[in-house]
Amino acid sequence: MRGKIIKGIGGFYYIATDTGIIETKAKGIFRLGGITPTIGDDVLIEMDSDGTGMISEIFPRKNKMIRPPVANVDQILVVSSIDQPMINPWLIDKIILLAFHNEITPKICINKIDLDIESAKKYKEEYTKSGFDVFLCSTFTGEGIDELKDHMVGLTTALAGPSGVGKSSIINIMAEVDFETGIVSDKTKRGKHTTRHVEMIKYGSDSYILDTPGFSSLELDFIEDASEIKSLYPEFVKNSSKCKFMNCNHYKEPGCEIKKLVELEEIPQFRYDNYISFYDSIMDRRKY
Template structure:
């Protein structure tokens, strides 16, 4: 039986890439019965008499899976955050990083709209860039208008399946268009009335950029920590996890325990205070989360 990879899901059809051809398929009823739905990014077994009439017979085991947006087998996430309009938020970035780290997806941070940053905001932004680079995160500064920095993304995209993620209005589609103008992805500006971006991407689709596949998605519609346990949160903060290995007590949550190496590192700014504040905030959210039955 032939095999391929789902690169688009739309109106009940799944478009399976097999070599140079794309087969339009439907899912078999057994997936609904087993409560397993095909996702963009899935490797599947299918049968088809012609390119317009195929059926997915089997979904191969996934290495990871995101729910919102619905996509599977992602190698890395390009986290796009605008410098301004909307203003850069380290809290929101850390929230995205935790969700990505928990799914064992490699993150790449991309700060967009650098062409319109006022001089008064540049020093603070540059400090954040230094901080996250020191934590070991790849971080790029870009402009879709001047195309500065956009080509630096290309090496990260080669031979990988990447998802572009970030709040609406930060310029994800504009950035992809700057990398490859032939894409012609629909974009929209910030709503002056609402003060936030308008969603322009309506479905998940993998598109070819160079030798890689990139997902332009409607964005993350949920940023809650529904699957992360309190004991695992520090794993999603590499700077805190590394320092936490020196804690006196095994299983230290780094909030109320005595002789905590993390709290000591915060006092000396070895760990940036805002990172620790975000960690405590997320830890409290997880602790207050209602149990699911």
């Protein structure tokens, strides 16, 4: 029987199949040639004579992320609230780097638009300019949810973003489940990291959604060389052939097309500023 690993707890893997979820024992996985079963893996399972299931084969992976450990993700939905907690483009841009670094398409969801639709629209405009799909939604009013749903059908979507932005609330609506959601503290306007484990949920006939524990910070330690960052900015890649220097880092070089486009407001200033800050932080790392 074919299925997908959606959860692993205490020596068991749970496999979503066409006929429901089947519990399989982790024992015997040495047969799989040293590959550790990972959430998101497409697998074949066999039923043992004692009635327990066993993974007998893991199909080749399309990709695999390290944190959270999950395979075969089609897209990363970077979730941010417009307010409470306040939108943080610096963190959004870092998660975008993580997605592209793993060769996974990032899309952006700005939630809680019931709190401030005007600012949300401004960010949508900016990120759209940079080439991203941006969804504005509110799990309170239901606005934008159908459009988002349309972009998730038949795909595996991982939600990523800081605590308290509404990731679990979105999953509860999409997958019609009832995950625990947290209260955003009045004082700090931050979430409380309500969701702490990684689990994939199957919904509809062939769609999967994954709640990743909220990360409020993200180290760029997965990037080894500062010059990689420019290749993870789609709006830079698209326009860099017009830079005077072929290996332009869009930093201090003269005749830089990217800097020109920032001045013309065709590339958002904040995206560029974040780029410089990421670039500097990686160059600084080398000094120690």
